[in-house]
Amino acid sequence: MRDPGLNTWTYYAPVTAGGDVPPPMPGDALSDPSVEGLLSAGLACWPVGAAWGTPDGMAAGDDTGLARFTRAVLAPFVDLYARAWRLVVESTAGTMGDSLPEWEADHGLPDACTSVDQSTAGRRQAVQARVRGTGVITPLDFVRLAHDRGFEIAxxxxxxxxxxxxxxxxxxxxxxxxxxxxxxxxxxxxxxxxFVVGESECGFDPLFATSGLDRLQCLFRGLYPGWTQPVYEIDEELPPFAHDWLTGLDSGGERFFPRALLDGGSSARLSGIL
Structure with missing residues (x-):
């Protein structure tokens, strides 16, 4: 609900009360089987009789030559079941592994908004953020999306x-x-x-330059509603307290305001905002 005296603020909050923790991985006896775990089922597939080591319906022993042969036959099936289960699990962005290159190709990654971190973990995080970005609607969705890409915003x-x-x-x-x-x-x-007097060069070095803000702008540029316009402000900490700004334009023509001063005397406003 809108406040009659204050602007509306949106801060990061996890999806669940316990945090952004993925659900436990599903599985059963065949999701990660072992040869010994499948041995009894494999021995039961052989015919029954004295020639097969099971006279008068006796159970087959696991130390016989037939049992050793059965272990050799079952070994490829163990790998097959484990591999097939991993492929099924990788149907979601949160559980992908070997299919990471295919996920990147489907979502056009890496792109200009991608982080410089191209490790496997960084690439997986970029794909997950892209998938989550398809459902961005509310301000909290934008805050969570930025958090997934490593930005702290409000x-x-x-x-x-x-x-x-x-x-x-x-x-x-x-x-x-x-x-x-x-x-x-x-x-x-x-x-x-x-810009530092005595070190920076006039006509060449800007008054200020940011590192990483262009990635955040690139991330939001294709998602925010067309009838709105985001304005970027750089704060030393969140929430902002002061309103002493320097104004500038970035290379994309979007306005942003780097924090020049913190007004410690304005901290009383925080209780009203929160």
């Missing part, structure tokens, strides 16, 4: 002052109703390199 939805609803002295500001199409992505724990 989303602020500014509200314009509305007579009969908004409170005087609150965060709701005057302006055109179309300005509510903007939403602010607060990004923290991201590296910012500033």
């Amino acid at each position: 989303i602020e939805e500014p509200a314009l002052f509305e007579c009969g609803f908004s409170e005087c002295g609150g965060e709701h500001t005057l302006g055109d109703a179309r300005e509510e199409a903007y939403w602010i992505v607060h990004v923290s724990n991201i590296a910012v390199d500033y």
Whole structure:
């Protein structure tokens, strides 16, 4: 529900109360079998009789020559069952393994939004984030998607002052109703390199440069609703306290605001937001 005095904030929260923990892996006796585990079933497939080591219906022993031969016959089936089960399990992005290259090909990875981490774990994380990104609708979905890619963000939805609803002295500001199409992505724990007098070169080095923000922008660019426009703000920590900003444009024309100052005296606002 909208607050009459404060903007709407969305912070990261796991899907379940216990965290983003995948469910236990399903399985049965044939998902990871052993030769000894299949031996009794294999011996039961042979004919019964004295010639087969089972006179008068006696059970076949596991130390006979027939048992050793049965073990050799069962060995390929053990590998077959285990391999077939792994392929069935890999039908989901959360449990894929050997099929990782096929998943990447299906989802067009790696791409410009992919992290520089191209280890197996990093590639699997990129595929999982791409699959989860197909269902992004709410601000919390965007926050969780960014979290999956290693970003710590919070989303602020500014509200314009509305007579009969908004409170005087609150965060709701005057302006055109179309300005509510903007939403602010607060990004923290991201590296910012500033222009340093005596070290940086005028006309060559920018006033500030970020590392990794372009990947977050690339990730969101194809997902956010077309009638909205995200604005990126770099904070030293979340939630943001101050409003002393330097304004800039990135290479894609999207606005973002690196934090220049933290106002410790504004921390009382945090209790109202949360």
